[in-house]
Amino acid sequence: MENADNNTKQTPEELKELGNQAVKNQKFAEAVLHYSYAIKLDPNNYILYSNRSYAYLKMLHFYSALEDANKTIQLNPTGPKGYFRKGEVEYATKHYGDAIKSYDQALYFLPQDETVKNALIKASTAYIADKRTTEQIPWVAAGIGIIIGVVLVIIDYLYTTKSTHPLLMAFITIIISIVGYGLGKTYCYYDTCQRDGLIQPPPNLFEDDENDKANKDDNSKSKTKLNARFTKSQARHRYKKGKLS
Incomplete structure (x- = not known):
């Protein structure tokens, strides 16, 4: 609580420096807090979003890291920081194709930067390897199926008195391969779904509570209106009754 009070008394620049120091000390959650307080005071400072994106990435909060990277790009579309941060998140979540595009955009604005160049090379290498692996996995699995089928044929030939018809065994082998x-x-x-899930927004654990509260508010308003109607109706009824008497 005291830390929060101190943060509100400091300038965005001071809070940013505290966040940077927390990052150096590997205290990424603390860094996020400092950057967040600074953003409240200076919501258009793209550097704060860029720094917080890095801290979120180190905490493996990929969705939040990507959101801050996109916000950095929105606030500073002609600067490399946002694109580089975006590429870092995409690389970490194995979206290598997207990472290449982001790094390439960062390199466009900062063509001589070795860090960006190396990141682009790293992402390109990972993309080629990942694409090759993705293409090979089904065929490797099919090859394993063929091997299993051949083993079954050999077992059938060696350990049964009457071997199964060769065409049937071939058909079984093909089925196993498929x-x-x-x-x-x-x-x-x-695997693709798992990667996509890393950058999806986290589930809202309080959604049911919010819905219940909204329903209660609606019911309360309805009851109030209903009571108001009854009150007016009762008043008119009493007025008429008074005139008649």
Whole structure:
């Protein structure tokens, strides 16, 4: 609580320096707090968003890191910082193709920077390797299926008195191979979904509570209106009753 009070008394620049010092000390959660307080005081300072993006990335909060990187780009579209931060998040979540585009954009604004150049080379190498692996996995799985089928044929030939018809064994081998290919494709799809999930917004744990509160408010308003109607109706009824009497 005392730390929060101290933060509100400091300037954005002082808070930024505190955040930078926390990053140097590997205290990334503390750094996020300092940057966040600074952003409240200076919401258009793109450097604060860039620094907080880095801290979020180190905490593996990829969605928040990407949001801050995009905000950096929005506030400073002709600067390299936002694109580089975006590329770092995309590389960390294995979106290598997107990372290449972001690094390339950063390099456009800072063509002589060795850090950006090395990041672009690293992302390009990872993209080629990942693409090759993704293409090979289904075929490797299909090859394993063929091997299993051949092993079954050998076992059938060696350990049964009457061997199964060769065409049937070949058909079984093909089926196993196709199943292996399908499993390989399924794994690749699952891996892609996992990567996409890393940059999706976290679930709102308080959504049900918010909905319940909204429903209660609506019910309360409805009851108030209903009571108001009854009150007016009762007043008119009493007025008429008084006139008649």
